[in-house]
Amino acid sequence: MTDFVIETDRLRKEFGSKVAVADLTLRVRAGEVFGFLGPNGAGKTTSMKMLLGLVHPTSGQGMVLGRPVGDLAARREIGFLPEHFRFHDWMTGREFLVFHGQLHGIERRELNTRIDELLDRVDLADAAGRKLHEYSKGMQQRIGLAQALLNRPRLIFLDEPTSGLDPIGRILVRDIVLKLREDGVTVFFNSHILTDIEAICDRVVFLKRGRVIQESRLAERDRIELELKLGAIDDGLMEVLATYGSVMERNGTTLRLEIPDESCIPDITRRLVERNVPVYRVAAVKRSLEAEFIDVMGEDERAG
Amino acid sequence: MNGILTIARLTIREARQRKILLLSMMLGAVFLALFAWGFHSISTATRANGVQAAQVRFQWNVITLVGLYAVNFLVTATAVLLPIDTLSGEIASGVMHTLLTKPMRRFEVVVGKWLGNACILTFYLAGMAGGVLAIARFEAAYTPPNILAGLGLLWLESLVLLTLSIAGGTQLTTLANGILVFGLYGIAFIGGWMEQIGTTFGSSTARNLGIAASLLVPIEAMWQYAATLMQPAFLRETRLSPFAYASSPSPFMIWWAVGHIAVVFLFAVVRFEKRDM
Ligand SMILES: Nc1ncnc2c1ncn2[C@@H]1O[C@H](COP(=O)(O)OP(=O)(O)OP(=O)(O)O)[C@@H](O)[C@H]1O
Numbered sequence: 001m002t003d004f005v006i007e008t009d010r011l012r013k014e015f016g017s018k019v020a021v022a023d024l025t026l027r028v029r030a031g032e033v034f035g036f037l038g039p040n041g042a043g044k045t046t047s048m049k050m051l052l053g054l055v056h057p058t059s060g061q062g063m064v065l066g067r068p069v070g071d072l073a074a075r076r077e078i079g080f081l082p083e084h085f086r087f088h089d090w091m092t093g094r095e096f097l098v099f100h101g102q103l104h105g106i107e108r109r110e111l112n113t114r115i116d117e118l119l120d121r122v123d124l125a126d127a128a129g130r131k132l133h134e135y136s137k138g139m140q141q142r143i144g145l146a147q148a149l150l151n152r153p154r155l156i157f158l159d160e161p162t163s164g165l166d167p168i169g170r171i172l173v174r175d176i177v178l179k180l181r182e183d184g185v186t187v188f189f190n191s192h193i194l195t196d197i198e199a200i201c202d203r204v205v206f207l208k209r210g211r212v213i214q215e216s217r218l219a220e221r222d223r224i225e226l227e228l229k230l231g232a233i234d235d236g237l238m239e240v241l242a243t244y245g246s247v248m249e250r251n252g253t254t255l256r257l258e259i260p261d262e263s264c265i266p267d268i269t270r271r272l273v274e275r276n277v278p279v280y281r282v283a284a285v286k287r288s289l290e291a292e293f294i295d296v297m298g299e300d301e302r303a304g
Numbered sequence: 305m306n307g308i309l310t311i312a313r314l315t316i317r318e319a320r321q322r323k324i325l326l327l328s329m330m331l332g333a334v335f336l337a338l339f340a341w342g343f344h345s346i347s348t349a350t351r352a353n354g355v356q357a358a359q360v361r362f363q364w365n366v367i368t369l370v371g372l373y374a375v376n377f378l379v380t381a382t383a384v385l386l387p388i389d390t391l392s393g394e395i396a397s398g399v400m401h402t403l404l405t406k407p408m409r410r411f412e413v414v415v416g417k418w419l420g421n422a423c424i425l426t427f428y429l430a431g432m433a434g435g436v437l438a439i440a441r442f443e444a445a446y447t448p449p450n451i452l453a454g455l456g457l458l459w460l461e462s463l464v465l466l467t468l469s470i471a472g473g474t475q476l477t478t479l480a481n482g483i484l485v486f487g488l489y490g491i492a493f494i495g496g497w498m499e500q501i502g503t504t505f506g507s508s509t510a511r512n513l514g515i516a517a518s519l520l521v522p523i524e525a526m527w528q529y530a531a532t533l534m535q536p537a538f539l540r541e542t543r544l545s546p547f548a549y550a551s552s553p554s555p556f557m558i559w560w561a562v563g564h565i566a567v568v569f570l571f572a573v574v575r576f577e578k579r580d581m
């Protein structure tokens with residue numbers, strides 16, 4: 001068995017003449033919190049549905065938990081919170097969880113304990129007896145999340161779990177995801193709220209018009225870009241700077257240097273002063289995911 | 305298996321929660337009360353007029369069949385409407401997404417919904433037809449012949465429509481499905497009459513068209529067969545009753561209806577399995 005929980009090879013989906021997903025080739029490791037980014041209509045939901053067996057791929061292959069996409073046995077270990085979900089809203093929160101637990105074939109007594117635990121976790125214990133149609137959007141989202149966790153999944157798909165939630169609700173969802181990561185659960189997460197992605201994902205891929213166009217490790221994004229504006233630059237100086245990090249860009253006497261963390265900034269400054277280099281600017285910038293998103297998507301991308 | 309039963313139970317619970325069961329029971333009670341009242345006033349009038357015994361029995365049969373005819377209409381309409389949005393509605397609302405990612409096969413959802421709705425329908429048919437027969441028995445100590453076979457045919461007829469309605473829901477939106485199934489219902493209805501009129505006036509074209517319609521949707525034929533069975537031979541032969549049909553359906557139609565249900569059901573399962581959610 002491989003370490004990959006999800007492994008796809010050129011998955012493609014066409015709806016008539018409309019190509020929703022052109023080429024989905026990706027690998028997700030066990031225990032990873034994986035972010036799936038892309039503008040509206042990029043094919044994120046369709047990709048997720050293919051991995052879950054809800055949508056049949058036009059071509060390509062995919063393995064989820066070591067089995068072909070849509071496999072029944074794999075679904076026992078998968079949780080899913082859909083994007084635009086409506087549930088049987090005549091049920092109470094508890095009835096709803098009991099029903100979905102039964103579909104998983106969880107034995108009743110065990111199910112009841114599990115439900116109590118999950119209701120606590122999503123902070124809905126006191127609303128468990130109310131009907132779902134009385135729930136606010138945030139409550140529905142949270143009960144939906146509890147539903148996705150009923151079977152203690154090894155892999156969980158969340159399609160925009162934080163959209164429509166207030167900041168407290170978002171933090172609650174974030175904490176749940178972080179707890180899942182602690183427990184070694186793999187989370188496949190899709191959101192437009194980039195701060196959420198930044199807060200919880202280990203790795204993100206960018207999807208554009210149904211294609212994976214870039215991958216980025218968020219842990220590595222802790223690196224800082226140091227912008228230096230100096231009076232003069234010579235080769236000796238370049239050599240010194242190269243010991244701290246890699247020079248990304250040089251434009252006249254302005255340099256962009258990528259450094260691992262900010263602890264070396266004072267050191268760099270001291271070295272510059274020692275060498276009598278006039279220093280006009282030392283600025284450390286951490287690129288936001290948003291800036292990267294816009295960069296990666298390119299100028300031609302309009303709101304879809 | 306677990307999936308099938310869970311979905312079937314859900315379907316029944318949902319009908320209860322959405323007040324479908326309550327409403328149909330209330331309207332059914334109103335219907336039966338009306339029928340009992342009418343039956344009672346006719347039987348009072350009959351006794352006062354001192355009608356002959358043979359004629360009385362003829363009269364009871366016609367009245368009971370009128371009652372069953374109305375029940376047949378109500379049950380078939382319910383068979384179409386009850387499951388009309390059970391698949392299409394849940395696909396549109398996204399409820400299906402959470403169901404179909406559970407460890408069960410898609411066909412279990414179709415089978416479960418079919419079973420749940422079939423239970424409700426059976427219960428409804430039994431209640432309504434049982435009510436009509438009980439009223440006839442109580443008011444006039446009359447019971448038509450072959451009631452079990454007759455009711456069995458009405459049951460089969462309702463299952464034909466139920467299955468069509470579920471099958472339509474795998475592909476169509478709720479409204480389109482309703483239009484389709486009621487359209488087929490209309491075709492079967494007019495077909496049934498064309499067959500009778502064609503037979504009476506000797507037009508084989510009309511008769512064949514009618515038979516073709518019955519084969520397409522074997523529902524009106526089921527009623528005619530049931531009505532024929534539930535009449536005394538004398539009434540059938542003299543064609544004095546409005547339910548004495550000129551062209552009596554062949555027993556082959558029973559097998560046709562069973563086969564129809566099986567094929568349409570299979571179609572529903574396959575289409576549902578193949579479609580994207
Ligand atoms: N059933 C369908 N029939 C036809 N086209 C579809 C269908 N489902 C999705 N599409 C199209 O495929 C494309 C990708 O849709 P998808 O829902 O996967 O995007 P998304 O990335 O999830 O977008 P969003 O961020 O808005 O949720 C869109 O252009 C959409 O219109």
Ligand SMILES: [Mg+2]
Pocket residue numbers: 044045046083159
């Ligand atoms: Mg989406």
